Amino acid sequence: MTDLSVQLPGLDLKNPIMPASGCFGFGKEYAQLYDLSKLGSIMIKATTAEMRLGNPTPRVAETSSGMLNAIGLQNPGLVKVVDEQLPWLEQFDVPIIANVAGSLAEDYVEVARTISKAPNVHALELNISCPNVKQGGITFGTDPNVAKELTRMVKDVSDVPVYVKLSPNVTDVVQLAKAVEEGGADGITMINTLLGMRLDPKTGRPVIANITGGLSGPAIKPVALRMVYEVRRHTDLPIIGMGGIAEVDDVIDFLSAGANAVAVGTANFVNPFVCPELIDKLPERLHELGYESVQELTGRSHRL
Amino acid sequence: MTDLSVQLPGLDLKNPIMPASGCFGFGKEYAQLYDLSKLGSIMIKATTAEMRLGNPTPRVAETSSGMLNAIGLQNPGLVKVVDEQLPWLEQFDVPIIANVAGSLAEDYVEVARTISKAPNVHALELNISCPNVKQGGITFGTDPNVAKELTRMVKDVSDVPVYVKLSPNVTDVVQLAKAVEEGGADGITMINTLLGMRLDPKTGRPVIANITGGLSGPAIKPVALRMVYEVRRHTDLPIIGMGGIAEVDDVIDFLSAGANAVAVGTANFVNPFVCPELIDKLPERLHELGYESVQELTGRSHRL
Amino acid sequence: MIKQEKMAIVSQIEIAKNIFELTVAGSLVQEMNEPGQFVHVRVADSFEPLLRRPISVAKIDKEASSFTMIYRSEGRGTSLLSQKTERDTLDVLGPLGNGFPIEEAGKKAYLIGGGIGVPPLYELALQLNARGVETVHILGFESSEAVFYEEKFRMLGDTHIATVDGSHGTEGFVTHILNGLPNDFDAYYSCGPTPMLEAVQWAYPEKKGFLSYEQRMGCGIGACFACVCRTTRSETDYIKVCSDGPVFPAGVVIS
Amino acid sequence: MIKQEKMAIVSQIEIAKNIFELTVAGSLVQEMNEPGQFVHVRVADSFEPLLRRPISVAKIDKEASSFTMIYRSEGRGTSLLSQKTERDTLDVLGPLGNGFPIEEAGKKAYLIGGGIGVPPLYELALQLNARGVETVHILGFESSEAVFYEEKFRMLGDTHIATVDGSHGTEGFVTHILNGLPNDFDAYYSCGPTPMLEAVQWAYPEKKGFLSYEQRMGCGIGACFACVCRTTRSETDYIKVCSDGPVFPAGVVIS
């Protein structure tokens, strides 16, 4: 029996596969398709203190092997998430990772304090890397000192372990990883989207109303994998890796590079069953490769 | 008659299309296929003071809509380039942009001083952004002060205008652009490759012997386009844009975003005739879009 | 229930210039009910092009367990789709969204479509006629070359065609035809470009109307918040075209 | 001269497990001469997969203006290639590189191939036999399922087969067969995995030999420096497999 389980701070995962934040809403839609209890975890959509409408449309655009999005943190706000979405998710046997966002440090703190008390929220994911919001967000994720400070503030109020989500739009991702480690982060999730743009060749206008958007999907996998590999070389913090995962060998690659678990974002739109399919395929693939557990494989690229 | 010509410092271009450095060698191979005089310019392979062997193989790997390379600046060295390659290129009616690389600032200066005196070298492209060389290169391209200083040193010795090639692997590309502008750059070329990685899922080993490589091709176009657009908003320096260009609408997009001319890299490997084909298609496409010249279209996304 | 299925391609025919009629078969068809619902189609096995394409259900044949889409081959995805043949299968996710409420039609309904907004009106016309509703079809196209299903609609009721260039039917937009038609219908149903929907909505402020909207989509099932529109129902919320729509009563969507 | 051409697919047949024989026709064939040259094939119209795939020329038919490739469908690109049919065209860049020097063969030559290194030896055997050279073929495969062209080689000369699992011919590698064969040949030609080339080279230090190498490629024409190998000819230079090779005299490449 191949052992898929993974133990991370706050997270006792049946398996290392979970949908990435923003690509799975609060689970309701995918629950029509399959039993969410099958998932290792669910990273729910970014939650802010107040309800957010997000950006104007078009909010998505296709690119070569990827897509751009500028949703802009649309969400019903902390109160509704805690009163409605999270209780609804309690019917499933799955730990929730709550993605926490905001414009000011106080917003993050407020959301973290409250949402970390929800019974099924087992960890927070501090979204300091969303490229689609004007104020804040982006600066939290690109300045090591700011990132460290914010991590510390959130750690102080959180009832559950705090994972910090790193941006790929930086010169030195390792520096950021170390900064949030110093700030007390229990883990790292990476990567968020790469800042990109598409124009309509007919008009010269940006296709995304917000002008720029975040690039995700298979196109960014090489960048994501490189960053996970680099960060793993410099920290022992748990890493939840993501960026372009769509097939079982992508999972293998991220685990090999040092991720302890992985998240699947854009691929949910292409194949809404991708997460359960990956979970089903993983044991056989591990076995083929000569591994009996996820843990055995994890980080093997560093042990060659 | 649609006017394809573009006047840039040192460069009187018949058309705005040129092969990107490292993707066209010193022209000899493509000269077997078509008349190089057709090209707007040629960016020749990076030249260093001494001959370089580059990195071990495998040096390339395919990724989704892209490729990784870690050639590592293999080149025959300054003397051979000046004595053999450049004179050979003189048979063609095409201005050459010499890509200058090195490990230390003095190397850059030495190469720039000598190569800028070659009669057909009309501009230098300062490669401060190659992600595939261990010492140097990368730090020149990520630290604004270092980039500015190097630009100034090279400007001091160069007989021709100096374009600086920017790296996308930075938090703030605009800051770098401004720094090299302050250093006296006559223009900017962008972008070099994104640092990425591929693993062999069977073994967990990096496919590229150098472990990481530079990601190029259609996958990176959204990032390149966004960076050109951003830099154009903050400087009037000429920009030669590149990153994933393969079709005529890609050329349109880069020009729209503010590039004055474009370079084609990876696409040469897919279709060795891509440059002359783009040159042939550009007039009709411009006309369809209602423009009579390249210049008219250039930067239109900023004028909407 | 939403299903994902590799459906068999029964036929694919170019029925007008760049307009393809694609019929596929599979058990997913048994889930289809409302006209105006759509499916989310994967056009390639690879991840390039990456996203699914939303296409309306144009005709449902429960007995044959097949359904028909009609689409314009335009961009990268739809042109790949148009190259598929009976030898291929098609990865379909659906049925998605909420369609046209047929029970609201009253006795006589106007079905107003523009271009690739026409297809869902065909299944709608079939279902309304089956319920004894009189349907009048007002259909707009670019030019005579782009006209499709004229005869099929005619078999079901009065059918008026407008073309932008006047090469067939009335010259101009569907609104030109509407101006000359009586106001004696109970409800209207419309699908087409947003400016057309706006114009139709303005033309009949006191009528019951149902409009089908388009937006760029990611997931197609309501999870990604890509396809939102502002709504008159609330200042503080968006509606999602994919899962709340694509059909909304007139007056709800702020476009 | 190197040409790029959309060639017509004449036939594509699976001749062994996952091994396909693909014949295409076009004027580019008139440029082919040396056995051991290769072509660079674009497997998709889109940019995914992006890079061309290098495949050896296995047989040239100048009269029919066609040539044949034999390849293993393995990764993403070659499996797409294997799905092409007579209805498709194939974008071919070639002929590329320098092949086997047939004039060096003397009277008797050993042709030693492993797996997908066997194909170029077929055209080589044809050309050598046409010149009156006696050819002996020593071919290694994974297993009996993977064996191809055995009869065709047999028609041209003595043919010995090794399979790794012993399911056909001698069990083991081609070197096992070579050990039992006389040393009475003038030159050897070899293509296959690098360890095999190494072993062959070591086995016949005093013989004239020509080896065909593989490397990951970008451009395929010598411009990108992807496909280099170190060489004994100079400490300060690399050779490029695509344009200096893929065939090199024994002793030149340091692998």
Ligand SMILES: Cc1cc2nc3c(=O)[nH]c(=O)nc-3n(C[C@H](O)[C@H](O)[C@H](O)COP(=O)(O)OP(=O)(O)OC[C@H]3O[C@@H](n4cnc5c(N)ncnc54)[C@H](O)[C@@H]3O)c2cc1C
């Ligand atoms: C609910 C719904 C029903 C539709 N029904 C039909 C139909 O029955 N027949 C038909 O021909 N078309 C229909 N469309 C429009 C159809 O989805 C687009 O024409 C198609 O997605 C364009 O894809 P492409 O590959 O041709 O273009 P590309 O330019 O390659 O598309 C790039 C991206 O933009 C999206 N996109 C481009 N145009 C549109 C558009 N108008 N609406 C939504 N997304 C778009 C694509 O889905 C893709 O993600 C419908 C759209 C929606 C939202």
Ligand SMILES: Cc1cc2nc3c(=O)[nH]c(=O)nc-3n(C[C@H](O)[C@H](O)[C@H](O)COP(=O)(O)OP(=O)(O)OC[C@H]3O[C@@H](n4cnc5c(N)ncnc54)[C@H](O)[C@@H]3O)c2cc1C
């Ligand atoms: C000069 C030369 C001649 C060849 N002749 C033949 C032949 O006649 N028949 C045959 O079956 N194979 C031949 N090969 C090997 C063939 O090119 C690879 O098997 C093929 O490229 C693998 O592509 P893929 O899509 O199956 O694999 P993928 O894993 O999708 O390939 C990914 C990338 O790696 C490259 N790659 C993978 N394996 C190899 C390899 N062994 N050599 C070079 N590049 C590789 C691919 O070209 C591609 O760029 C030859 C290789 C060279 C260099």
Ligand SMILES: Cc1cc2nc3c(=O)[nH]c(=O)nc-3n(C[C@H](O)[C@H](O)[C@H](O)COP(=O)(O)O)c2cc1C
């Ligand atoms: C439509 C969309 C919405 C997203 N929203 C969020 C979000 O709210 N919070 C967040 O941290 N990341 C968000 N992301 C980023 C993803 O969680 C993930 O980091 C990124 O998409 C890379 O993974 P992928 O390539 O598998 O999609 C979003 C991504 C997409 C495509």
Ligand SMILES: Cc1cc2nc3c(=O)[nH]c(=O)nc-3n(C[C@H](O)[C@H](O)[C@H](O)COP(=O)(O)O)c2cc1C
């Ligand atoms: C094989 C290869 C070699 C390259 N060598 C160089 C180089 O020597 N100097 C340089 O400035 N850029 C080099 N580049 C980067 C390209 O010039 C270009 O900036 C990059 O590939 C993005 O463009 P593309 O997507 O069109 O390839 C190289 C790129 C590739 C793919």
Ligand code: FES
């Ligand atoms: S397309 Fe994802 S919510 Fe509508």
Ligand code: FES
């Ligand atoms: S593949 Fe480009 S030099 Fe050989």
